[in-house]
Amino acid sequence: MFIVDAHLDLAMNAMEWNRDLRMPITEIRERERDMSDKPDRGNNTVTFDELRKGNIGLVVATQIARYVERGSNLPGWNSPEQAWAHTQGQLAWYRAMEDEGHLTQIVDLKTLEAHLSAWHTGHRTTIGYILSLEGADSIVNLKYLEKAHAYGLRAVGPAHYGPGRYAQGTNATGGLGQRGRDLLREMERLNIILDVTHLCDDSFWEALDHFSGHVWASHSNCRTIVDHNRQFSDEQIRELINRDAVIGGVLDTWMMVPGWVRGVSTPQSTNCTLDVLVNHIDHICQIAGNALHVGIGSDLDGGYGKEQSPADLDTIADLQKIPALLQARGYNPSDIENIMHGNWLRFLRRVWK
Secondary structure: OOEEEEEEOHHHHHHOOOOOOOOOHHHHHHHOOOOOOOOOOOOOOOOHHHHHHOOEEEEEEEEOOOEOOOOOOOOOEOOHHHHHHHHHHHHHHHHHHHHOOOEEEOOOHHHHHHHHHHHHOOOOOOEEEEEEEEOOOOOOOHHHHHHHHHOOEEEEEOOOEOEOOOOEOEOOOOOOHHHHHHHHHHHHHHOOEEEOOOOOHHHHHHHHHHOOOOEEEOOOOEOOOOOOOOOEOHHHHHHHHHOOOOEEEOOOHHHOOOOOOOOOOOOOOOOOOHHHHHHHHHHHHHHHOOOOOEEEOOOOOOOOOHHHOOOOOOOHHHHHHHHHHHHHOOOOHHHHHHHHHHHHHHHHHHHOO
């Protein structure tokens, strides 16, 4: 089945983890076998070949670069200008992969439909990507947002982890302030999608109060199942459904099962499999009363690998196991197609009509 994955940090893996995603996954893992600088070395799950094997023909791919104030324990850059420059390096990598025929950028309805037509008629070498910015700290001022839109940026999450220049993110508190509200106003003018993933509760509600454009949540799960501010409460899920949003289920195990302890828990010890993701998907569907507001936003290799992914997933191609799991829960073929790709495509067609 064709799959849309609404959140992959492809450029981060290439530029910061130094992974050549053109290589076979076994070769990348072997190269990293004796590395210890990052906990997921030798455990990556995403390459271009694995995306193709999994019939994952369209992804939302990120730029990401955080600004951090002095004294912060979060990794990041000491100025917004440095963060901007880092995102431009990531953009250069995407362009290089386009030149080699591995990626094609999707920016509007015309490019979307042309790519889908090509993919479904057997031309499955080139993966479509929609560019998203995870955390807006690198937007030096609003003129830079216009520059980013001109090179194809189509979605923005105003914050990532901790405090941000435009909003407050995971594990932080507080609202947007005037700078954040100005950003939302400019995003609305440019028809840029607001990604509410990672917004803390205060910023989430203020953002929805001040933004009348299109909203999605690229990669988030349910707080009722895993009680953490990174997840959405049922009240937030209902509001997103009211805004006709789509929520992408994420495969980082600490967001899938309660009680995960980093460095101690394993997917096997917590019985975390892809079927647990279906628990989160089903919870959203039960709140909505339908299967029209949830999709896949895997975040695979988003700073973690197999050591913190479902036990029955070896590579991203194993997303193809999800349709059978949904069918076993009683979801009909139309529902399954909507979850695996249809909801994201319907959303994009509405945004770009």
